[in-house]
Amino acid sequence: MITYLNKSNFVFKFTRVAFVAMVILMMLGVQASACVSEHKYKIGDRVWNDLDKNGAQDWDYKKHCFAEPGIPDVTVKLYKCDNTFVESTTTNSRGYYKFENVERGDYYVLFVLPEDYTFSPKDKTDSRYDSDAYTNGKTDCITVSRDICTVDAGMYCEPTPEPAGVGNYVWNDLNLNGLQESGEIGMEGVTVKLYTCEGELVNTTETDKDGYYEFDDLEAGSYYIQFVSPSGYVFTTANQGDEDEDSDAETGGVTSCFTLNAGDYYNVVDAGLHSTEQEIPEFPTVAIPMLAIVGLAFVFGRRKE
Numbered sequence: 001m002i003t004y005l006n007k008s009n010f011v012f013k014f015t016r017v018a019f020v021a022m023v024i025l026m027m028l029g030v031q032a033s034a035c036v037s038e039h040k041y042k043i044g045d046r047v048w049n050d051l052d053k054n055g056a057q058d059w060d061y062k063k064h065c066f067a068e069p070g071i072p073d074v075t076v077k078l079y080k081c082d083n084t085f086v087e088s089t090t091t092n093s094r095g096y097y098k099f100e101n102v103e104r105g106d107y108y109v110l111f112v113l114p115e116d117y118t119f120s121p122k123d124k125t126d127s128r129y130d131s132d133a134y135t136n137g138k139t140d141c142i143t144v145s146r147d148i149c150t151v152d153a154g155m156y157c158e159p160t161p162e163p164a165g166v167g168n169y170v171w172n173d174l175n176l177n178g179l180q181e182s183g184e185i186g187m188e189g190v191t192v193k194l195y196t197c198e199g200e201l202v203n204t205t206e207t208d209k210d211g212y213y214e215f216d217d218l219e220a221g222s223y224y225i226q227f228v229s230p231s232g233y234v235f236t237t238a239n240q241g242d243e244d245e246d247s248d249a250e251t252g253g254v255t256s257c258f259t260l261n262a263g264d265y266y267n268v269v270d271a272g273l274h275s276t277e278q279e280i281p282e283f284p285t286v287a288i289p290m291l292a293i294v295g296l297a298f299v300f301g302r303r304k305e
Helices: 007-038 283-304
Strands: 041-049 075-080 085-090 096-102 105-111 117-119 142-144 153-157 164-172 191-196 201-206 212-218 221-228 233-235 258-260 271-275
Touching: 041 105, 041 142, 075 096, 085 096, 164 221, 164 258, 191 212, 201 212
Parallel strands: 041 153, 164 271
Antiparallel strands: 041 096, 075 085, 075 105, 105 142, 117 153, 164 212, 191 201, 191 221, 221 258, 233 271
């Protein structure tokens, strides 16, 4: 028996199969592209207290854990590399943080430095254990096409240095000997200026009713003081005795440079002044009568012999 092929029926079936196949392929393509566009990644890792300041997360091989503790509650921000802010988080009790659902793209992380902390040096060891933050807290740009869990920041605590101070006393040196002695009183209202040893004026003050002055809340460094003599007064001779009882004001009322370390208080910088009406006895006025007395004593002694 001979069977004849119905061409129109064949074409119809082929067209229908092709159409269904095309629809299926289109649906698969849409589904695949949707999966790619919706795929999200993670960025994160750890902020730690870099106790030895070496920029590396040190490992305790006996305890099988990090030897340096994480820092909790550190603010961490995520930005696109065009500086568009994305989101913010904070580190947990062990110093870990994480950004989830991050789309493909280029990003950087910004670590916000807590008070009294300084960033560790960057890129000092293997990227899994080093610090990735520059001194401003920013990392390099990171291309995200997978999970990245090695973005760390090391910090170490730098307590605020204790302030230093300097001061003491300006007095009326009645006997002009350059020493603070009984009966000589402090001078009120004398201007005192503090300079760095590079010549930068730091502060100005005046002596109180008892002749005392003070500069406090100073940074560690090297300084000198200038005392300004009131009208009708000049400075007495400097450096005539111990530091706590002599005058330190040399030519022009300026002292030598001195160094203050953090927490130092240097309270022996004094100045003696005397009135221009007070005269320093000249050598002949005192010496000649004394020599005469010594000479007469010598003569009378010889006569007795």
